[in-house]
Amino acid sequence: MSEKIQELLRGTPEVVNVGLELFARAIREQGGAVHSVEWKPPMVEPATAALPLFNDPAIAQANQEAVTRMMRAQPVVIGVARARDVIPGMTERTFLHAGPPIDWAHASGPLRGALIGAMLFEGFAATPEEAIRKLEAGFVELAPNHEHSAVGPMAGVISPSMPVYIAVNANGENRAYTNFNEGIGKVMRMGAYAPEVIDRLRWISSVLAPLVGRALERSGGIDLRNIIAQALQMGDECHNRNKAATSLFYREIAPYLVECDAPASDIAAVLRFINSNDHFFVNLAMVAAKVMADAAHGIPGSSLVTTLSRNGTEFGIRVSGLGDRWFTGPANVPRGLYFAGFGPDDANPDIGDSAITETAGFGGFALAGAPAIVQFIGGTPADAVRATLEMYEITVAEHEVFRIPALDFRGTPVGIDLRSVIRTGILPVIDTGIAHREPGIGQVGAGIVRPPERCFVEAYRAFERHYLTAARPGMEAAERTAQ
Amino acid sequence: MVVRIHIERNSYFDSVALMVVAAAANRREGVDLAALVMGTSANVELLRDSGVWGDRLEQVAPSDLIIAVRARDEATADETIRFALDQLRSATPAPASEQATLAPRTLRTVLRTAPQANVVAISVPGPYAPIEAEEALRAGRHVFLFSDNVPIEEEIRLKRLAQELGLLLMGPDCGTACIGGLGLGFMNAVRRGPIGIVAAAGTGLQQVASLIDWFGSGISHGIGTGGRDLDRRVGGLTMAAGIAALATDPATEVIVVISKPPAPEVAERILTQVATCGKPAVACFVGGAAGTCDGVLVTRDLTEAARAAVQRATGRPLDDIALPALEEARARVLAERNQRAPGQLYLRGLYSGGTLCDEAMTILTPKIGAIHSNVPLSPELRLTDPRTSVGHTFVDLGSDEFTVGRPHPMIDQTLRIERLQREAADPSVAGIVMDVVLGYGAAPDPAAELGPAIEAARAQARAGGRALPVIVALIGTRADPQGYDRQRERLEQAGAIVVPSNALAAELAAYLVA
Numbered sequence: 001m002s003e004k005i006q007e008l009l010r011g012t013p014e015v016v017n018v019g020l021e022l023f024a025r026a027i028r029e030q031g032g033a034v035h036s037v038e039w040k041p042p043m044v045e046p047a048t049a050a051l052p053l054f055n056d057p058a059i060a061q062a063n064q065e066a067v068t069r070m071m072r073a074q075p076v077v078i079g080v081a082r083a084r085d086v087i088p089g090m091t092e093r094t095f096l097h098a099g100p101p102i103d104w105a106h107a108s109g110p111l112r113g114a115l116i117g118a119m120l121f122e123g124f125a126a127t128p129e130e131a132i133r134k135l136e137a138g139f140v141e142l143a144p145n146h147e148h149s150a151v152g153p154m155a156g157v158i159s160p161s162m163p164v165y166i167a168v169n170a171n172g173e174n175r176a177y178t179n180f181n182e183g184i185g186k187v188m189r190m191g192a193y194a195p196e197v198i199d200r201l202r203w204i205s206s207v208l209a210p211l212v213g214r215a216l217e218r219s220g221g222i223d224l225r226n227i228i229a230q231a232l233q234m235g236d237e238c239h240n241r242n243k244a245a246t247s248l249f250y251r252e253i254a255p256y257l258v259e260c261d262a263p264a265s266d267i268a269a270v271l272r273f274i275n276s277n278d279h280f281f282v283n284l285a286m287v288a289a290k291v292m293a294d295a296a297h298g299i300p301g302s303s304l305v306t307t308l309s310r311n312g313t314e315f316g317i318r319v320s321g322l323g324d325r326w327f328t329g330p331a332n333v334p335r336g337l338y339f340a341g342f343g344p345d346d347a348n349p350d351i352g353d354s355a356i357t358e359t360a361g362f363g364g365f366a367l368a369g370a371p372a373i374v375q376f377i378g379g380t381p382a383d384a385v386r387a388t389l390e391m392y393e394i395t396v397a398e399h400e401v402f403r404i405p406a407l408d409f410r411g412t413p414v415g416i417d418l419r420s421v422i423r424t425g426i427l428p429v430i431d432t433g434i435a436h437r438e439p440g441i442g443q444v445g446a447g448i449v450r451p452p453e454r455c456f457v458e459a460y461r462a463f464e465r466h467y468l469t470a471a472r473p474g475m476e477a478a479e480r481t482a483q
Numbered sequence: 484m485v486v487r488i489h490i491e492r493n494s495y496f497d498s499v500a501l502m503v504v505a506a507a508a509n510r511r512e513g514v515d516l517a518a519l520v521m522g523t524s525a526n527v528e529l530l531r532d533s534g535v536w537g538d539r540l541e542q543v544a545p546s547d548l549i550i551a552v553r554a555r556d557e558a559t560a561d562e563t564i565r566f567a568l569d570q571l572r573s574a575t576p577a578p579a580s581e582q583a584t585l586a587p588r589t590l591r592t593v594l595r596t597a598p599q600a601n602v603v604a605i606s607v608p609g610p611y612a613p614i615e616a617e618e619a620l621r622a623g624r625h626v627f628l629f630s631d632n633v634p635i636e637e638e639i640r641l642k643r644l645a646q647e648l649g650l651l652l653m654g655p656d657c658g659t660a661c662i663g664g665l666g667l668g669f670m671n672a673v674r675r676g677p678i679g680i681v682a683a684a685g686t687g688l689q690q691v692a693s694l695i696d697w698f699g700s701g702i703s704h705g706i707g708t709g710g711r712d713l714d715r716r717v718g719g720l721t722m723a724a725g726i727a728a729l730a731t732d733p734a735t736e737v738i739v740v741i742s743k744p745p746a747p748e749v750a751e752r753i754l755t756q757v758a759t760c761g762k763p764a765v766a767c768f769v770g771g772a773a774g775t776c777d778g779v780l781v782t783r784d785l786t787e788a789a790r791a792a793v794q795r796a797t798g799r800p801l802d803d804i805a806l807p808a809l810e811e812a813r814a815r816v817l818a819e820r821n822q823r824a825p826g827q828l829y830l831r832g833l834y835s836g837g838t839l840c841d842e843a844m845t846i847l848t849p850k851i852g853a854i855h856s857n858v859p860l861s862p863e864l865r866l867t868d869p870r871t872s873v874g875h876t877f878v879d880l881g882s883d884e885f886t887v888g889r890p891h892p893m894i895d896q897t898l899r900i901e902r903l904q905r906e907a908a909d910p911s912v913a914g915i916v917m918d919v920v921l922g923y924g925a926a927p928d929p930a931a932e933l934g935p936a937i938e939a940a941r942a943q944a945r946a947g948g949r950a951l952p953v954i955v956a957l958i959g960t961r962a963d964p965q966g967y968d969r970q971r972e973r974l975e976q977a978g979a980i981v982v983p984s985n986a987l988a989a990e991l992a993a994y995l996v997a
Contacts, residue, residue: 002649002650002651002724002727002728003649004623004625004648004649004650004651005625005649005650005651005724005727005728006728006731006732008601008602008625008651008662008663008728009662009663009703009704009728009729009732009734010663011663012662012663012664012665013601013602013625013662013663013665013667014597014599014600014601014602015600015602015603015604015627015665015667016590016593016594016597016600016602016603016604016619016624017604017606018590018603018604018605018606018607018615018619019604019605019606019607019615019629019630020606020629022894022924023604023606023629023667023668023924024604025924026666026668026669026670026923026924027604027665027666027667027923029923029964030665030666030672030923032665033600034604035587035593035596035597035600036586036587036593037587037588037589037590037592037593038586038587038588039588039607039615040588041607041608041611042611042614045610045611046610046611046614048610048634048636048637051613051614051617051634051637052617052640054614054617054618055614055617055618055621057621183525184525185525185526185528185529186528186529186532276523276524276525276545337499337502337503337505337506338502338506339502339518339529340505340516340517340518340519340520340529340530340533340535340551341516341518341533341534341535343509368583372497372499372500373499375499375500375502375503376499376502378503381583382583383583385583386583386584386585389583389584389585390585390588392592393587393588393589393591393592420589423589423614424588424589426588445502446502
């Protein structure tokens with residue numbers, strides 16, 4: 001006889017009610033203890049045979065493995081190199097970009113602007129018109145950053161001779177790369193390509209990047225996870241707010257910069273550039289998150305989301321146990337605040353690899369620790385807390401390292417479980433910049449956005465198919481024959 | 484258009500705070516563009532690009548606040564600058580003691596704050612219910628699964644999982660349970676006592692438990708199994724767990740098992756289990772054969788099961804265990820029968836409880852002949868259109884074909900009232916029988932809806948020169964939240980004959996057409 005059932009009969013039950021509120025009321029009327037789950041129908045109706053996947057202990061175990069790798073990855077930025085020299089699979093004619101795969105014909109304004117900028121920067125074209133002609137003709141091969149261990153904010157364009165940071169996983173094997181942050185306003189990542197934009201890029205690659213690279217080498221590497229963990233307790237969420245993280249990085253790198261045998265004016269210019277750009281750290285936050293997310297990718301059976309990314313036209317996600325396949329849907333336009341002279345009509349749909357921060361358990365998922373950000377959507381600190389609380393409903397774990405003072409130092413929600421998104425209908429909350437829809441203009445605001453449902457529905461269908469065929473070998477072959 | 488530039492030296496504001504005010508300023512009448520930025524070189528460039536420019540902008544520092552406005556006239560621009568400064572400087576109103584909480588959306592989140600909760604009651608649509616139930620079981624919680632339309636393969640899988648984990652899974656399609664005095668789903672306020680019930684029939688459990696209370700005894704627990712538990716494929720897994728639990732439960736002295744007639748091999752297994760469990764037992768297979776099997780009394784109606792259980796629990800003679808005012812009710816039925824017009828030949832049963840409908844048909848068929856139904860005793864008696872009665876017709880208005888998109892008659896009387904009106908207009912109808920089930924979860928005041936409808940139906944029949952007797956089986960106890968006596972009085976005022984036993988209601992109804 002089951003001891004648990006005997007114990008149940010010995011007392012008066014305490015109930016959790018999932019579904020009709022009528023039954024919770026009936027229990028309360030009797031003076032009973034009851035807690036309610038605010039249940040809503042899932043995004044899809046699962047196949048009957050697939051129902052077990054939602055609570056399958058093997059999947060839970062795979063997800064635990066994946067999220068542990070994500071949390072324990074220890075990204076350290078060790079240096080700077082020319083993109084072509086270090087990024088795997090990159091050729092002299094490869095331009096990497098944010099988000100899922102896309103071609104010139106489908107690229108949005110800001111991505112086109114950034115690609116034009118990169119053509120000018122590389123010297124592949126002398127004028128924007130020439131750049132456009134060559135891009136239309138397929139002069140360069142476009143490929144997603146994410147497929148090359150790289151990430152870049154907004155348009156995210158990395159061309160072969162751009163300098164990139166190298167981040168390694170000190171607690172694993174993988175590496176990741178990202179470009180340098182150019183500041184705000186008219187910048188290439190937002191689709192601007194005016195001469196001043198290109199000039200700034202040239203200064204970055206000739207002065208800033210080499211000096212930072214030498215300083216990093218002298219430092220023996222700077223632990224990015226440490227900086228993020230501290231900044232999350234200082235009002236940053238390290239996606240749309242990087243004031244604290246930039247300051248912490250500045251403090252770490254400054255002595256090594258000074259020790260580089262470089263002209264004082266260059267060192268001063270570099271320090272001034274870092275100091276004047278509150279978002280200098282965002283690329284480092286992203287490359288750290290990429291190291292973490294890649295460490296969690298490729299665990300068989302895992303439903304952990306390891307990529308959230310947008311190219312300005314489509315939003316794409318990837319799932320740890322589903323290989324390198326992208327699942328996409330049309331990118332949404334963020335809700336937010338606009339710079340002087342701009343409004344929602346100017347906004348491009350969501351763009352950038354920066355949602356890798358949410359993927360790794362900070363950014364929008366750490367909003368509770370960065371209440372200033374919710375003002376972008378007219379919110380209050382309580383809204384910020386609620387945004388983070390909501391993300392616990394779709395994540396596998398609470399972060400071991402990233403903690404939020406406002407939540408009694410509870411770990412941030414980390415490791416989006418595709419199954420939980422489908423079950424609850426709750427979509428990840430993402431902080432984001434807003435780019436102008438036309439090329440050449442740049443950033444026009446900042447706000448908050450959610451991915452389209454479709455990415456998750458498509459990914460779920462693939463996961464379900466995979467689950468059913470794996471559970472019953474031979475079915476996959478039968479399915480192929482049927483087709 | 485004019486452009487006005489205002490500079491506040493050494494006044495730092497967070498860029499987000501500035502954008503919030505700028506958004507408000509831009510919405511003002513007559514304002515073409517309002518910008519609030521700190522005086523960094525990047526911001527100054529932005530202003531230059533958007534065409535709001537003044538020479539003073541050449542000499543700003545990053546710690547200076549710039550307010551730039553382009554408006555239709557100077558007055559508007561100046562007002563807007565004042566507005567922006569006021570907005571920035573106005574003290575932030577104290578937040579309205581807003582609690583930063585979020586209604587939990589998942590079981591996991593609830594269990595985090597209420598780890599002591601030990602039963603999860605689930606009533607989400609069937610196709611999703613197994614997900615919730617499995618999560619609860621794997622979290623080590625017992626489950627009360629009200630949802631129906633759960634695929635049978637999932638029911639089998641989940642019941643095996645519950646068995647493996649030593650947990651109780653009541654349902655799917657379990658309407659009622661009562662554990663340690665707490666009713667789950669639809670349940671009456673029944674006194675606690677020595678009789679433990681395991682039931683595969685929700686309203687059957689409610690009827691037996693309520694009558695046990697009427698007869699002066701009480702129940703220890705009422706364990707629901709769900710209507711399909713005794714299906715051959717499921718094999719009575721929950722029933723077996725329930726009987727085993729009651730057999731070892733110190734509060735339980737007598738065990739009652741309730742179900743529709745199960746598959747013979749399942750019935751045999753159950754009877755063997757109760758016969759050997761060491762406690763006196765009564766089984767009721769509603770509509771099945773009566774008798775004694777391995778020393779277990781098997782009854783065919785719920786009222787008999789309740790009486791037998793109370794007899795075993797209290798040692799009182801069976802004749803003492805009876806319902807009051809029986810004779811009075813019989814006299815009223817006979818009086819009504821004598822007023823019927825020629826051509827009033829058929830009974831109509833309008834039920835909210837499937838088991839109760841079944842029980843009534845079982846009792847009446849030998850007395851009055853074949854009864855048509857949407858839940859017929861034999862397939863050839865299935866109504867072609869469940870909405871249209873033929874001859875003797877008893878319908879379970881709680882069945883899916885009636886309740887898709889409509890509230891169940893346990894919680895709302897609309898479906899039943901519509902049907903009652905139609906039956907009242909039919910000159911071949913000799914009488915109406917219905918159940919009204921009280922208790923927690925049920926409609927708060929069913930007599931308030933049904934009373935006037937019964938009055939109207941009887942008046943309509945009278946106008947057609949007919950009497951229309953209405954017999955109500957009022958299932959419940961005096962402690963039920965609706966107030967048993969108040970409900971009975973209201974229904975009697977409307978002209979109904981009210982009894983607390985469904986079997987008795989059926990027997991009385993037989994007189995109307997015999």
